[in-house]
Amino acid sequence: MTPEQYRQFQRGLDAIREAERGPTGDALASTPTLDLWRVLIDRRPYPMLVLWGEVSGHPKLGTDMITTSRLIALNRNAGWARSVSRWYKLGRPFAAFEADLASRMGQANAKPGSLVFHLPGFAAIDDAVALEQILADHIALMRRIGANHGID
Template identity: 40%
Template sequence: MTCTFADADTLTRLADDIRKASSERFGPAMLANAPFLDEYGLVRQPALSLTGIVTGHPRISDGHRCLSTQIFYLDLEQGVARTVNRWYRLGRPHGLEGH
């Protein structure tokens, strides 16, 4: 049995984004279509993922809690994360909603 969990084009975009984030400052164009994830938290499944209330996701309605694919890049100072499929802009961590 053969299983492919991410296609080559997706992994190429992921590697290109991580390379850019590691060598350049984030520009508005890199995050222009990134969903916003509020009340986010890290979740350990088999791999580390994000959960949170999403806005602007292409397939999940605004205001719903989502569970991301595996995280490959996380910068809490910039408030961004890159998963297998996309960038996320991060809001408040879970537990700080009332602050």
């Protein structure tokens, strides 16, 4: 592992540990908000999850449409997500926007994914069980790699 790979790997493990503890009130107070967010998956060469949406209050990007760094954890009930690089407060999910738009168009029973969504290289993932499994598999893989390299 090169020194840069080591630093990136350690950053990922640190994010996993932080996500397991959950964010502090202070951390969330200064955290960017992600609105109209959706979880996306890139399956090449192995599943990688990110969040896409409109961020506000980002320290480098301000307000813009973004794709986050790799998603580590997502807690919809508590309203937060953790990527490798930072915490996010979750605002309105894209699925709610879809439902509102479908209702306005007379399709009151529209399901998530009814709007065509295309970001090259990614697909939307709306299955909460599959999402949790992919996150758990990634964390387990990171821990195995870390153990094999003496990184905790």
